[in-house]
Amino acid sequence: MKRVTLRFFLSSLLASPSFSQSCPDYADYSKERHKPYSAGRFALAYQRPDPPCRTFISSTVDEAIRSMSSVITDPDLYRLFENTFPNTLDTAIKWRGHARNNPKEELAFVVTGDINAMWLRDSANQMKSYLSLLVADSSPDSLASLFRGVINLQARYILNSPYCNAFQPPEESNLEHAPTGGSTAQISPPYDTAAVFECKFELDSLASFLDISYSYFSATNDSAFFGEHQWVSAVQYVVNTGRSMMVPTYRDDGSVAPLPYTFQQETRRATETLANDGIGSPAANGTGLIRSAFRPSDDSTMLPFLIPSNMMFAKCLEDATAILDSVLDSSSSPNSNIFPLRHDMWAFTQSLRAGIAEHGIVPVLSKSRDRDVEMVYAYEVDGFGSAILMDDANLPSLLAAPLIGYLSRDDSVYQRTRARIFSSKNPYYMRGPALNAVGGPHVGPGMAWPMASIVRILTSDDDAEMESTLRELVSSTAGLGLVHESVNSSDAQNWTRQWFSWANGLFGQMILDLALRKPHLLDQSYQ
C-alpha cells in the first residue's frame, strides 16, 4: 500500500518530463487507428493508451470494463465502451497533489481533452461518469480522492474568479499554461489571468460545482470533507454570483442598471461576443431567473435567461442544502454562516422554480393547420415575452432536464418539448444517413452531436428509440472507436474533436445505466 502511494507521489513529481518524453500526445494518438481492431463490421480501433501512459489507474474501473465483456454481446459496442469509459482517467488527469498552504487539501487538475485547461462543467461531468463506482475511500489512489481533488480545485477557482468558466493548472503543478491566443476580450470584472483560461459567465459552471459536490456526498456521505477547506465559502460565492446576475436591464426610472459582468471581443463569430456592447440582450425585471451570458457550448446566449441552466442551478442548490444540513449535524462547531446560507439557498431554489414555471414555459402552435396551442419549455427567454425555441446538444439542455433531476421523464410539458426537439421544429436537429441528433451553433448546421444521442438514450424508456440511437452511435465513429464532438449527419468520416473526454465518459455512463435498466439492449447485435 505504502509503496503504491510513494510511487504515485514520485511519479506525479516527475510526471511532466518523463511522461511527455515516452508517451504520445493523445491529441495525435486519438486521430489514428490502433490495433487490435474489434471483430465486428466496423473494425473499431483500440484507443486506450499503453498502461504506463495512462494518467490515472483505477482497478475499480478496469474491473467494471472487464465485467461488461460478458454483458455486451456486440464486439463493436463493447470496443466503443472499452475505449470511451476510461478515457478521462486514461488521458485527462494531468496532475494531482496537495495545496501548498495545506498539505491535507487534495487537488486534481483535469483537462477537457485537446485543450490543456480545466472547465468547471467538463471536469464535473468527467468525474460524474464514474459516480456509479464511487465509494467512500480516504486513500490517495482512489476514485474518491480524485473527486475530492476536483471539488477542492473547483472551490479555489470559484473563490478566485467566480464569473469564469475554464482555468489554468494550479501553480503547485508546475504545468505549463495553456496559450490563450492573445485574446482581445474586454471583460468585467477583471479576473486573475494567471489562473483563468477563459472567462465566459456560464450559470451551469457554478451549478456544476454543486453537482459534483452532491455526487460525491451522495455516494460517500463524507460530511467531514465539506466542513474542512474552502467548500462552504465557495458555495457562498456561487449563491452571491447567481444573485448578482439577476439585475434587470432597466431601473424603475428607466435608466440602465449596471451589470456586474460584461464581455466583448473582436471576432467574426456572432456567438463569441455579447450584444449591446457586452451586456447582452435586455433582461426584464422580476422574473426570478438568473442571466447566463454564455451557454454550456461556450456560445453566447441570444436571450439572457437560459432555461436549462436555471433548471440545473435550481436543482443543484436544492441538493447542496442537504450537504449543508449534514455538515451542521456532524460538526461540533459548525461555521456560523452555514445556517443562513442554507436558508437562503432553499428560498432561492423555490423562486427559481417559480420563475421557470412562469417564464420558461411558453405557448406554441401544435400543428400548422389549426390554431391549437400547446405549452413547451423554451430554451431562452427574456421576461418581456420573447423566447428562443430550440435545443442545443451541450448539457444542460432541455432534453437533459430529467437527467439533471429537475423534473420527471413523464412530465407532460417535458414530453411535448422532447417531441419537438427531435423534429424539424428544432432549428438545431440534424438529420441524415450517418447520425440523427441535436447539434448547435458551436460547430454549426449539418453537424450532429453524439452527446445529444447519448442523452436521448439516457432520457428514454422506449426500447425502439434507444436501440436505433445506439445503432447510429456505434456506426458513426469513423472506425476510431471514440465519441466525437460532432459528426456530419450525412458523412461519419467528417467529424470534429478527436479527444473530447466528457463525451466519451458520458457514453460509458449510459452503457452502465443500460446494464441496469435495459440489459437486453446490450445483449443484441449492432452489426
Ligand SMILES: *[C@@H]1O[C@H](CO)[C@@H](O)[C@H](O)[C@H]1NC(C)=O
Ligand atoms: C423590479 O420589480 C420589483 C417588484 O417585483 C420592484 O420592487 C422593483 O422596484 C423593480 N425594479 C428593480 C430595478 O428591481
Ligand SMILES: *[C@@H]1O[C@H](CO)[C@@H](O)[C@H](O)[C@H]1NC(C)=O
Ligand atoms: C451520514 O453521516 C452522518 C454524519 O456523519 C450520520 O449521522 C449518518 O448516519 C450517515 N448516514 C448514512 C446513510 O451513512
Ligand SMILES: *[C@@H]1O[C@H](CO)[C@@H](O)[C@H](O)[C@H]1NC(C)=O
Ligand atoms: C457534410 O458532408 C457532406 C458530404 O461529404 C458535405 O457535402 C457537406 O458539406 C458536409 N457538411 C458540413 C457542415 O461540413
Ligand SMILES: *[C@@H]1O[C@H](CO)[C@@H](O)[C@H](O)[C@H]1NC(C)=O
Ligand atoms: C468536413 O467537410 C467539410 C465540407 O466538405 C470540410 O470543409 C471540412 O474540412 C471537413 N472536415 C473534416 C475534419 O474532414
